[in-house]
Amino acid sequence: MSAILTAHDLTVRYGDVVALEAVDIDVPRGTSIAVLGPNGSGKSTLFAAAVGLSAPAAGQVTVGTDRVAYLPQQVAVDPMFPATVRDVVAMGRWGALRWRRRMSGRDRELVAQAMSALDIDHLARRRLGDLSGGQRQRALLAQVAAQDAELLLLDEPFTGVDRPTEDTVRKLIDAWRDEGRTVMVATHDLARAARDYDLVLALNRRVIAFGPAAETCTEEVLAATFAGHVARVGGLLIETEHRHPGAG
Amino acid sequence: MESFLFDPFQADFMQNGALAAMLVGVLCGTVGCFVVMRGTALLAESVAHGVLPGVAVAVLLTAGTSGDPDKAAILCGALAGGVLTAAGSAVILRRTRLREDTAIAVMFVFMLALGVVLISRVDGFAVDLTSFLFGDVLSVPDWEVALTAGLAAVVLLVMWALYRPFVLVSFDRRRAASLGVSVERTELALMILLAVAVVVGFTIVGALLVLGLLIAPPAAAALLTKRLPSMMAVSALIAAASGPLGLLVSWHFEVAAGASIVLVAVAAFAVTAVLRPAR
Numbered sequence: 001m002s003a004i005l006t007a008h009d010l011t012v013r014y015g016d017v018v019a020l021e022a023v024d025i026d027v028p029r030g031t032s033i034a035v036l037g038p039n040g041s042g043k044s045t046l047f048a049a050a051v052g053l054s055a056p057a058a059g060q061v062t063v064g065t066d067r068v069a070y071l072p073q074q075v076a077v078d079p080m081f082p083a084t085v086r087d088v089v090a091m092g093r094w095g096a097l098r099w100r101r102r103m104s105g106r107d108r109e110l111v112a113q114a115m116s117a118l119d120i121d122h123l124a125r126r127r128l129g130d131l132s133g134g135q136r137q138r139a140l141l142a143q144v145a146a147q148d149a150e151l152l153l154l155d156e157p158f159t160g161v162d163r164p165t166e167d168t169v170r171k172l173i174d175a176w177r178d179e180g181r182t183v184m185v186a187t188h189d190l191a192r193a194a195r196d197y198d199l200v201l202a203l204n205r206r207v208i209a210f211g212p213a214a215e216t217c218t219e220e221v222l223a224a225t226f227a228g229h230v231a232r233v234g235g236l237l238i239e240t241e242h243r244h245p246g247a248g
Numbered sequence: 249m250e251s252f253l254f255d256p257f258q259a260d261f262m263q264n265g266a267l268a269a270m271l272v273g274v275l276c277g278t279v280g281c282f283v284v285m286r287g288t289a290l291l292a293e294s295v296a297h298g299v300l301p302g303v304a305v306a307v308l309l310t311a312g313t314s315g316d317p318d319k320a321a322i323l324c325g326a327l328a329g330g331v332l333t334a335a336g337s338a339v340i341l342r343r344t345r346l347r348e349d350t351a352i353a354v355m356f357v358f359m360l361a362l363g364v365v366l367i368s369r370v371d372g373f374a375v376d377l378t379s380f381l382f383g384d385v386l387s388v389p390d391w392e393v394a395l396t397a398g399l400a401a402v403v404l405l406v407m408w409a410l411y412r413p414f415v416l417v418s419f420d421r422r423r424a425a426s427l428g429v430s431v432e433r434t435e436l437a438l439m440i441l442l443a444v445a446v447v448v449g450f451t452i453v454g455a456l457l458v459l460g461l462l463i464a465p466p467a468a469a470a471l472l473t474k475r476l477p478s479m480m481a482v483s484a485l486i487a488a489a490s491g492p493l494g495l496l497v498s499w500h501f502e503v504a505a506g507a508s509i510v511l512v513a514v515a516a517f518a519v520t521a522v523l524r525p526a527r
Binding site for chain 2: 143
């Protein structure tokens with residue numbers, strides 16, 4: 001199986017701060033990958049480097065498709081931003097349409113499918129800023145879905161969303177994987193990472209482990225990944241220091 | 249009533265003034281939507297005042313320390329000053345970890361002070377500082393109306409062509425980049441359009457008041473609409489109507505024309521904010 005994302009000796013720095021150091025990974029196509037790590041471990045930086053937002057200080061990252069969709073960590077949306085939910089979802093097609101090409105029937109169909117998949121058809125004419133946090137995240141995920149991408153990079157998509165939205169997004173991630181797309185999800189949820197994804201990438205600036213959950217979600221690997229801040233509660237391993245959801 | 253509305257516009261200078269003010273209104277009302285949407289009012293204010301050193305250099309180069317300056321050179325100098333102000337703010341922001349408003353304010357005061365220093369080299373302040381600060385809408389010659397129309401058309405054309413990248417960088421720079429938009433180039437293009445709008449606007453309503461046309465009509469339109477195309481249309485309409493209505497106020501009450509135009513635009517915002525149902 002060919003790799004859809006390859007990082008070779010990838011190092012990214014922000015000033016004096018090393019965000020990623022000598023990362024080597026080959027992400028196989030058609031898989032779902034949980035990217036695990038504490039805040040500041042380089043999860044967001046890995047995604048940012050993959051879409052060209054962060055330049056490598058050394059090494060390189062190569063993406064084997066031009067159809068990449070990226071959901072950044074949740075940010076505050078200006079409540080007065082002049083766009084309806086349908087406008088926001090349609091923006092997902094603009095990357096393919098470039099500057100002025102008009103939306104085709106296929107583009108409109110992809111937008112409609114994305115809105116249905118996230119169950120936001122009834123919100124189409126509402127202003128994005130008027131929605132609740134969960135509804136807003138659905139709209140932003142629908143924008144990602146509308147891109148019809150081969151590689152989807154979702155940076156903590158479950159932060160601040162309600163349970164129904166979380167369930168919807170999980171089903172969507174499974175559906176994308178079943179369709180042969182590759183989905184990488186940055187998450188802090190150790191239990192879900194071990195259970196719901198094909199592969200787990202344990203990251204703490206360097207790659208601690210990358211492979212099937214059975215090999216990577218061990219107490220030893222997770223202790224190294226989270227610098228010892230994991231605990232076993234019942235049968236589950238949980239992260240005990242997840243204090244800064246804005247960092248990553 | 250008919251004579252109240254139309255008699256003032258029998259005079260050529262009022263016709264030219266109204267036409268120029270309407271063109272500036274459409275321009276500032278449209279570009280201003282991106283200023284309001286991106287929360288860059290301070291940058292717009294900074295650019296408006298940053299034109300001063302450019303104006304001063306143009307005056308010194310074309311008129312020496314006395315005499316009549318070349319108006320085209322003043323427009324070019326103003327544009328250069330405005331772009332330099334915005335570019336300087338971006339450089340300070342990139343090289344330091346200061347907050348954006350601090351970086352912009354540092355450049356703002358630097359350019360303003362530099363402008364005053366340069367102007368003070370001109371004998372007896374020969375440059376009409378009042379017209380720089382408050383505009384000169386009642387003495388707009390035909391060629392300046394044509395130039396305003398041309399520049400407004402170019403800006404609106406660029407805005408039409410780059411509409412999608414402009415919206416994407418305004419919505420979220422990271423998403424824009426992931427969709428293949430060159431964020432820095434797009435923001436540079438937006439900044440240049442803002443500088444052109446400011447330069448065209450300051451000749452009509454002055455550097456102190458051009459911000460009024462960039463902010464008040466889009467702010468009113470934002471309260472009335474929920475999509476950007478309609479916001480731009482309503483904003484351009486309010487700003488364009490403010491021109492002749494402001495001139496009417498100025499004519500009948502014998503008050504400053506540029507300031508009257510801006511007062512009408514701000515009044516449109518106030519009425520909208522009061523009458524719109526509370527949220």
